Amino acid sequence: VESAASIVKRFKTGAMSFGSLSKEAHEALAIAMNRLGGKSNSGEGGEDPKRFVPDENGDDRRSAIKQIASGRFGVKSHYLVNADELQIKMAQGAKPGEGGQLPGNKVYPWVADVRGSTPGVGLISPPPHHDIYSIEDLAQLIHDLKNANRSARISVKLVSKAGVGTIAAGVAKGTADVIVISGYDGGTGASPKTSIKHTGLPWELGLAEAHQTLMLNGLRDRVVLETDGKLMTGRDVVMAALLGAEEFGFATAPLVVLGCVMMRACHLDTCPVGVATQNPELRKKFMGDPDHIVNYMLFVAEEVREYMAQLGFKTLDEMIGRTDVLHVSERAKAHWKAGQLDLSTLLYQPEGIRTFRTAQNHKIDESLDMTVILPAVQAAIEAGQEAETEIKINNTNRVAGTVTGSEISKRYGAEGLPDDTIRLHFTGSAGQSFGAFVPKGMTLHLNGDSNDYVGKGLSGGKIIVKAPDAFNCETHDNVIIGNVAFYGATNGEAYINGRAGERFAVRNSGVNVVVEGIGDHGCEYMTGGRVVVLGEVGKNFGAGMSGGIAYVLSEDAKAFKRKCNMEMISFEKLTDEAEIKEVQEMVKRHAALTNSKKAANLLDNWEKAAETFIKVIPKNYKQMLLSIEEQKAxxxxxxxxxxxxxxxxxxxxxxxxxxxxxxxxx
The missing domain is CATH 4.10.910 (30s ribosomal protein s13; domain 2)
Structure with a gap:
């Protein structure tokens, strides 16, 4: 029978984020799984870059699976290249339809630093990914992430529900490498009771449906199928394998092994055993050890081997999808209620390939980066020297610049290269995700226009989109980039010579950007950075905005207020001279880089223009900034x-x- 050491390599820890768990517990999970050859999941809270370097004793605290959730907390180019697997969390098993939640009392300064947010201000991931509203959008994000790390598997986490098989088939066609079916049971982090009562289905139901649907549609051999949702024992693993799973996630059990006593107080930051708290005093009570998890996982694997021996299977792969060895117990049939259940569909076994065989074709080798951009600048990147090149682009060229940026992140880490080291001049109409996850040292100058997702996850680079010189209309009335630009951007600069579509700068946590008008839902969930809008904005501006500042040019404050979601934000006039100078410098830079007539006119009459800017600042963010300045003084x-x-x-x-x-x- 296959060895325990081989079996545990298929084991993973479930997604448990830094912020929900203490630093000690989070790192213990990663160390243990790396010792076993399995994988730990970072959760959606980002990860401290210090953990990417192995310790002197050889321990590796890096989470092999990096999660990309709707909040995009800490999702930077450097974070993405330090992963073996990138997981898109479409929903959470224990509370489908809702995003992650971290109360303000758990957003300690070190948590806020990793997540790119404000200490003490609660964090809520949006229920949907704002760049995913169709299966085609999901395929685009899969492609984005594969460009950001060509060696990583791309995983998509789905929730067990009726119809999940159809969704899984679409995800497989969207070129995901791994599909996770997550059950309703198990960890719920700091979620309120209203989020976790009466939701979700057992993993067994969703897994069986997904496995069968993939087989019936000839897709099962393209993907690895994984499940989680309170797997506790070797028997659970065997049941999951027989129903179609090839990899297995554990979350609650490893935490119990580390000392969790199920106090159900994760959201209160009062965990008495230091597992689910950021409080420094309570963290001292943490007694867990990575060896405890190693022992537990090996015991589970040994129990799996015992069941395999009894069933006559030599390898785990032989057992995948073999529902013919399962039967409904006589005791269940005799039960007045259970006896009425028809489990025949759960145990149905289609003909065909039952396991992963054929790797997905992500077509990375055909991308503009691999054929044109990287060959032109590869030597300069390796030497850390300046390089400049001109490139023609059209809207079939997706994710331009991302592969090249990943090479910089691999070689130079989070610091990247000095500004403007690699300068790429594009001419034409760019496709989706132009400049996604571009790190510091890269400047992308587009003379033309672009589709959706410009600057998604921008990680320190610079993006300039300028109307062609022959363009005769007023640029501030012209839509030059599409929807969801700079979603989850973490650092860098951007200058947009025209209007942008809807959901501009959602979850921006550090980018400074100038744009000449935006559509609805601008600056949603923003936690940092500066956004200067030199024109009209759509409705629902500033919803969920908890950090950063927006400066909006508007002569009618009342009309602008009617377009805003005022729950978390307040308005101010620009009165501080230093702040006025800062905004002026951003507008000057915009004018110089894009030849914007709108910016030039404002600069010619700056004193009057400065009076028409409305400063939009979140209330709690302002309170925090004032408090910090008082204490520094x-x-x-x-x-x-x-x-x-x-x-x-x-x-x-x-x-x-x-x-x-x-x-x-x-």
Missing amino acids: AGLSEEDAIMYAFEANTKVQQTPAKDQKQAVVQ
């Missing part, structure tokens, strides 16, 4: 001032409304 260091402000802010958040005034005074 009192003599505290930057780090101590941030920690003090965090503690003061979360104390107010946790205090009943009638006592908040007194709490602020204290």
